[in-house]
Amino acid sequence: MSVLEKPPPEAEDHADHHHPEPFWKRYIFSQDHKVIGLQYAFTALFFLLFGFTLMILMRWQLAWPGRPIPIIGGLLGEANAPGGIMLPEFYNQLGAMHGTIMVFLGIVPLAVGAFGNYVVPLQIGAPDMAFPKLNMASYWCYFPGGLIMLASFFVPGGAANSGWTSYPPLSTIATQGQTWWLVGMIFLITSSLLGSVNFIVTIFQLRVKGLTFMRLPFFVHAQLVTSFLLLLAFPPLEAAGIFQLLDRVLNTSFFQPSGLVISGEVLEAAGGGSPLLWQHLFWFLAHPEVYVLILPALGIVAEVIANNTRKPLWGYKSMVYATIFLGFMSFIVWAHHMFLTGMGTTISSFFQTTTMIISIPSVVILTALFISLWGASIRFTTPMLFALAFLPMFGIGGLTGLPLGLSPTDIHLHDTYYVIGHFHYVVAPGTIFAMFAGIYYWFPKITGRKMNDFLGRLHFWPSFIFINGIFMPMFIVGLAGVSRRLWDGGEQYAHAQPVLEWNLFMSISAFGLLFAQIPFMINLFWSIKKGKKVDSNPWQATTLEWAAAPSPPVGHGNFVEVPAVYRGPYEYSVPGHPDDYLPQNLPGKEG
């Protein structure tokens, strides 16, 4: 990280303090949004890799049930994998923690904490976030939350094992790891609350002169709506988390119905609670959370596509309104996760209607991005490859969601591998590909160097092929009715026999995907030191972050001179202008 440790000499000139700050203040308890963004980025990337490794272990077990795991099998401990053979209880821990880590510790912190933190203030011309101390506090709530989740693997009984959804009463009677999970979640919720307040205030208050709402880059709109979702949807989960914590620690009965019998014994509790209440409160967050996962990704893809097609985004305004509508609707679709709970048909009809409605704005955004490609002379840069792959992958993820949103078809598909295939298409080749696009795209701004294109292609093509190899067969397996939670992949079930062979295929694809990330890791760390040096606007982009010269932008304040904005965000190939891009901050005719 030599680039980060040696800021360019100009940085000192514009700093408030003319003596350099001590190391811990500059890189550990930093209040600079750029450093905090990088802290988030590296922590989140670590958790993504860790969560992926958990899945690799599971995929081994699914491909070869009951066979000892080579090499690392012996390291997992006798309680988890005696003789290297995974126990069902451990498989459940891996499943629950894979979901939790990927969503709450990997993707959201990367999409919002890292990209949002680094890019949003730059794109709106702000010197920093509105509340730098809160920003720091946000990271330092996220980090211990992650540590608590990791530590839970080592407590008696292991980590949480009731699924990432933690449905009671199963989770109420689960081992100690569940309590750790709840405490960790409270830290993460606090972190995202602090972050979302900060983002909204920053975007409302710190836009530079001339940057009206309809001139904001689409990425900023996406982050703004995302922040509102985090702000208003997380508190109900916090309430639910507190209830579940009390159920477990103080033996209250918020989620424990009367007369619950476990292993032949009546549960000692006052009773009268409602397990369904948890599901309502959980999905009240967790459905908007889906859009928290996808909106920043759409924002990144929009930036990359506009830049590499060298033309304005098609239907920018429709995309903005669609995003706002999407955010709004995401609060009233949650019960489509609960069609099979015995919830009434009236309510099911209501939620399946809203679910169908919410697909409209998603289609509007995706269509606008597709049409933006029309007639463009596309630059096939590495970020563009990932952005282009995102479009059909997100499309598949979205379309396969329709049968799940309709209660009659959901009865068959609920809790099968089909569901896994559906949402992974949205978040894995969807969101994670967009995150890769974002890393390749903004890397030159962060380091002043470009990542290697050959290694980038070596990362992209195998990833693209293998990731489809994992998730496409899940639709087949799921349609055959195989449940998503089977430790042996369905070996004991007659109806799973015809599709059992796909397990091996999916697992080998997963191992392939792991190997495909090696070029990326090499590229990322190698390029920090050795990547090709580039100027402050290597992609010839129009938005304000590229006006913050040099790369990386100066330590305190980002901009040497506060910019002003004269036109919309994507003025590419403007007729009559000598260059094919017209930066937002270039004085001249209002566009």
Next chain:
Amino acid sequence: MGGHTAEEIRGEIRRYWIIGLALFLLTVITVAVSYLDVSAGMAVFVALLIACIKGGLVAAVFMHLISERQAIYALLILTVVFFAVLMIVPIGTRASPIPMG
């Protein structure tokens, strides 16, 4: 917001005390009503009505929402809508249940 001249602020102070007194009286009323023998539905209605009036006074005057900026109003309207959505939770669980067993 709140006024800027000393005159305006003194006017506000008078208003604060009046509202404080009103809140005190409404609290007495709500307790008094709870000792009356009315139907359960009526009791809930009256108690919530009084609580809403009190809450409204606090928000409007003490939190000076009567003279606040548009952005705050927009935010609060949004929040109130989603608060109402949250209240679907109990209804959603009870409405037209599928007979079990």
Next chain:
Amino acid sequence: MQIPYTIEERPDTGLYNAKLGIWLFLASEVMLFGALFSSYVLLRTGDPGFMTMSHDVAEALHLEGHAHRWSDVLSVPLAFVNTLVLIFSSVTIVMSWASLRLKDFGKFRLWMGLTILCALGFMGIKAIEYSSKFSHHLYPETSNFLGVYFTLTGLHALHVIGGLIVLAYLWGPGSKMWKSQPQRFVNRVETVGLYWHFVDLVWIFLFPTLYLL
């Protein structure tokens, strides 16, 4: 580096940063307490025995004769006094803000000090209430109504404690800012006031729904 609009208002939104920030935080709090209330409604309407205390239980708790509903074990007089204390503290904190705007620092200290005393008084009465419940062996696990009661009032009390810490800071060491950046200090008192009124507002709803209905 200077973050814009920390003190003065941004012309197009008419707000300084912290004011928008505190309202966003309160919006999130509305959703938190909204979820808690909504859960209370669901649990209460979903379980026919939610409020009724069986005869055996009343006897076991030595409450026979005067308690048939779980809410009967709560003390209305104490909660009534506490309501008045919080309402009064709402008046005093708004008075401290007004005094500052009249540039009367002495009166600010007085009213802010009274607010802190009210907050301490509220917590004292709360402690008496809780300990009397515990001494009758009434715990969160005893019944779902008591679970809701302890959770909601407990979370509210945590909000009071949080507010108390900030109030004490602004009364004591934080008030030095009045000398260096008076307008910023007025803003701080305003924002913490908004939070404090919200805590009062939550109690205004907790009091009848838990104690009186």
